[in-house]
Amino acid sequence: MIHVEDWAEIRRLHRAEQMPIRAIARHLGISKNTVKRALATDRPPVYQRPLKGSAVDAFEPAIRELLKQTPTMPATVIAERIGWSRGMTILKERVRELRPAYLPADPVSRTAYQPGELAQCDLWFPPVDIPLGYGQSGRPPVLVIVSGYSRMITGRMLPSRQTGDLIDGHWRLLADGWQAVPKTLVWDNEAGVGKGKLTSEFAAFAGLLAVRVHLCRPRDPEAKGLVERANGYLETSFLPGRVFTGPDDFNTQLTAWLQIANRRIHRSITARPVDRWEADRAAMLKVPPVSPPHWWRFHTRIGRDHYVRVDTNDYSVHPRAIGRTVMVRADNEEVTVIASSNDVVARHTRCWARHQSLTDPEHAAAADILRGQAIHQQAARAATAHAAMLGPDSLGIDVEQRELATYDRMFTLIEGGAGKEDTT
Template sequence: MIRVEDWAEIRRLHRSEGLSARAVARELGISRGTVLRALASDRPPQYRRAPKGSAVDAVEPAIRELLKKTPTMPVTVIAERIGWERGLTILRERVRELRPAFLPVDPVSRTVYQPGELAQCDLWFPAVDIPLGYGQTGRPPVLVMVSGYSRMITARMLPSRTTADLIDGHWQLLSGWQAVPRTLVWDNEAGVGRGKPTTEFAALAGLLAIRIHFCRPRDPEAKGLVERANGYLETSFLPGRVFTGPDDFNGQLTAWLQVANRRRHRGIDAHPMDRWDADRSAMLALPPVAPPNWWPRTIRLGRDHYIRVDTCDYSVHPRAIGHRITVRTDTESIVVTCGDDVVARHGRCWARHQTITDPEHAAAARRLRDQARPPARTTTALSTALAKDNLGIEVEQRALGSYDRIFTLIEGGAGKDT
């Protein structure tokens, strides 16, 4: 058998140089028959080893009979039925080749997404401790969203998985896209809904004019795009990174996603950024109203002049005591208003069970307490005033020493000054 290089040279000399087969044989020092065989073949020569028999050949008819009756029979059971005493590797390979002929055809369906059709959502809990302040660390959830058509990924760490924080997280991610997919796919997350959206998320869907689709329980493949994105974040973004807090985490994550969305996605054999314009142009426009402003909390401020959000207490200016106040909360700040007056503004505390006090509120409370407290009065003047007020008579004021003499505690006896 000649080499591929010789075969190519034979064809070149004959077709390009115009040499006859005999001249080519003489030029290369090979037989004329070899030259003729090379010229007759349009494919390069390949070495093919003559097939040898396998030990499984003798029992293949028995294997076929067993698979004909039970196509799903395990290899170990087949080995037992046919009395196989050799290794299972070659038997397993032969069964793997024969089994499809006895099984019904079950092709896998490919899901194809249209531009702007949907985005899959999920919560990812990174396996790293994030400093939250006040000596505390934690592992807050990360809201991850993946567009179906372009595979564009966006994500953001949230203080909690409550409904209010999830709604604000959706709004911030969609604001970054400046567009809204027509459907959001979720599993049965308690803050979003179980089977149907919560009242707040139903209102969000109405504001965005979209549909929220809930996957069946225990069916992670229904949102495989975002599940794979979570694994991608776990293996490609997280390793080796150190974070000083949630803001630092979100900053590093945003910068990394700008690079990750320009990498080639194997599932679509394209860069997500290259398909993003077509994807976003088919989405809905972002509404001008921010949904967190729909659900402010209105309460009457007590004398304690603190409000509780999640597990932390935040001070409010004491001038609002006794008045109804409105508390607006998002993932970054807490704003309290009394009418049109802003009576508190705090950054969101991610640590748990903390008391956040504005120094201005504390100073104002001290001044108001001093103004409300009456001036101190002497005991004698106070008793005289009470006697005048209650009985309408004048009360004689004795020297304190006279009481000691009355009770014979000092010289003078009880008869003196009585």
């Protein structure tokens, strides 16, 4: 067998140099038959080791019969059934080769999306540290939504992947951004949305929008391939070379970049997403005519430590709410605490850092005043109690005071002292 280099040289000499076969054989020192075989094929020579029989060959009919009955039968069970006593490696390799012929076909179908039909959703965690304040940095999730028909992409960085933040992110992207709602939202098994079953909060949100939320089966990546590819596109085309000063700066840059990205020619549809967007949005559902919902809300009673906790952070509340039950309402940008009769007792900008205590100066000043008044009242009560314990004189009550000589006469210490009849 000749080498690939010799095969190439033979063909060059014969075709380019017009050299006869006999001359090529003399020039390269090989036989004429070797030259003829090299010129007879357009494929380079490949060495193939002569096939030898395998110990599994004798057992192959039995293996095929077992796989015909049970295509998913493990190789270890097959080895037991056929009485295999040799190494498992060669048996497993043969079973791996034979099994696909007996498994039912599971082809991936190409899905055609109708306008307004659905949008795929996912969380993308950009591999870059974002400053979060208070000397902290992190990698918050980015909610990415891709429309099936137009391939329009939208996204927003969120403080966390909890249900309240996910719902608020959906509202801002769909109601404020697209100003329309796809009929179906496709999600995988994200804990904040639901695993196998929607969380009660997200089910309520879906009911508000009148949409269907489809939860993909486990290990079914093709079900949300659009948004998975969009995540990769963001990571390779948007992220490189960018510097962010915080989450707001990230969202600002992402929004500006998506306006450009959605004007590119999309390879799978051979069209620009913006060109198909009007038809897509026209077929979507209208946004419900309600105020933006604050789905992260709970009620709590304000104790002497007038703070409430949202996620991992504590936010101060005006001390006038101490002892009262309040409603805490939070979204991606703001934390609001409301007492009865719509009395707003706290309003804070949402903190993205973790394990922080945020105090409003007005709340601190009011607490100092109330604390001083309480200390003064406590001191007054303590003084009154102490005076009562000492006696009437300490309370400032006027009593009759006799002259000292009266007591001297009483005890006969001076003349004119009282007699026995006087002292009784």
